[in-house]
Amino acid sequence: MASAFQSAFSGLKKYTKKITHTETPLEKNLREATSNENWGVANSVLIDIARCTHDFNDYYLIMSTVWSAIGDKKEKWRRIFKGLNLLDYLLKFGSERVVDETRDGIHRIRALQDFQYTEEGRDKGAGIR
Structure with missing residues (x-):
């Protein structure tokens, strides 16, 4: 029951955030480029993000997102x-x-350099090392 409540609350929280905060194109691109989904990112997205590094304000958002992604948990x-x-x-x-x-x-x-993580018996850390 507690997990059902947490799941419902999490969904409501995401929905509320989506309504109250309109995502900028850069934020959308960063979310796509650093998602945990099992597919790559389009070169056009990378090009747009790289172009935004020349803007003073966008630069800090980009680099904080990069460092956050790199420092995420192994899972x-x-x-x-x-x-x-x-x-x-x-x-x-x-x-x-x-x-x-x-x-x-x-x-x-x-x-x-010593990153280790296995999923379903397969080494998933090789691409990171």
Whole structure:
């Protein structure tokens, strides 16, 4: 019963947030690029995000989303993987500030060198290591 209540409350919370907060195109792209879903992200989304790194305000939203994805719990290994892929793309095609911030936060990436996670007996950490 408690889990049914939590599930209903969670759904209501998401619905309320959706109504009260209109998602910007950048927020939508970031959500898509760092989702825990089992599919990749379109290059057009990556291009749009990289372009937004040149805007002062958007840059901080982008990088906080990247670091949040990379630092997520192991069970969300797809999100970690997608966060690393997004960071790789931003290092190549985004603002120079991405390089500086990544250099400062390299310890977060190095912590993933020993990443281990298995799902249904399969090693899911190989793409992250």
